[in-house]
């Protein structure tokens with residue numbers, strides 16, 4: 361057993377908002393996974409394409425296996441990180457749908473109280489900031505503990521996010537902020 365699979369490891373579940381095989385955002389997720397420090401597991405949760413669109417009756421009568429698996433993976437994590445591009449000024453539907461599944465049962469979904477952050481890249485000057493703002497708002501309404509500053513919207517017009525040292529440091533900074541998060545005392 362490697363140290364990163366030790367039971368004491370801190371886990372960050374990652375939802376990738378692009379289904380594209382050659383997705384740059386997926387590659388950023390894989391880079392963070394491969395560069396995770398000792399004792400930290402970056403768990404890229406696959407299978408988002410297998411989730412049906414959220415539907416309450418379906419969830420009540422026969423929660424799909426893909427949704428059960430998603431909920432289990434996120435419930436087992438210490439924090440949740442979305443790594444996503446922007447589609448038409450907001451987050452891709454696949455990510456929005458995953459957040460919907462994680463938001464139920466109401467008040468007890470796997471996302472509830474989970475430290476949440478978001479980062480991503482797009483080939484525009486804004487780096488997907490509207491998608492990232494919307495993901496934060498949606499996660500907050502779903503019950504997540506959206507962590508201040510745990511967001512990076514990285515334009516890739518001028519840099520390669522897989523090799524740019526400053527960008528990679530900012531990405532790691534989001535993971536670090538999630539793992540350092542402590543809820544405010546009641």
Ligand SMILES: Cc1cc2nc3c(=O)[nH]c(=O)nc-3n(C[C@H](O)[C@H](O)[C@H](O)COP(=O)(O)O)c2cc1C
Nearest residue numbers: 378380383384385386445446447448449482484488
């Ligand atoms: C349907 C669609 C809508 C898009 N809308 C936006 C947008 O609103 N803002 C933006 O910055 N990029 C937009 N893009 C460009 C994506 O950010 C770009 O294709 C990105 O590289 C996709 O990420 P990926 O490499 O992880 O698949 C859009 C792309 C698609 C396919």
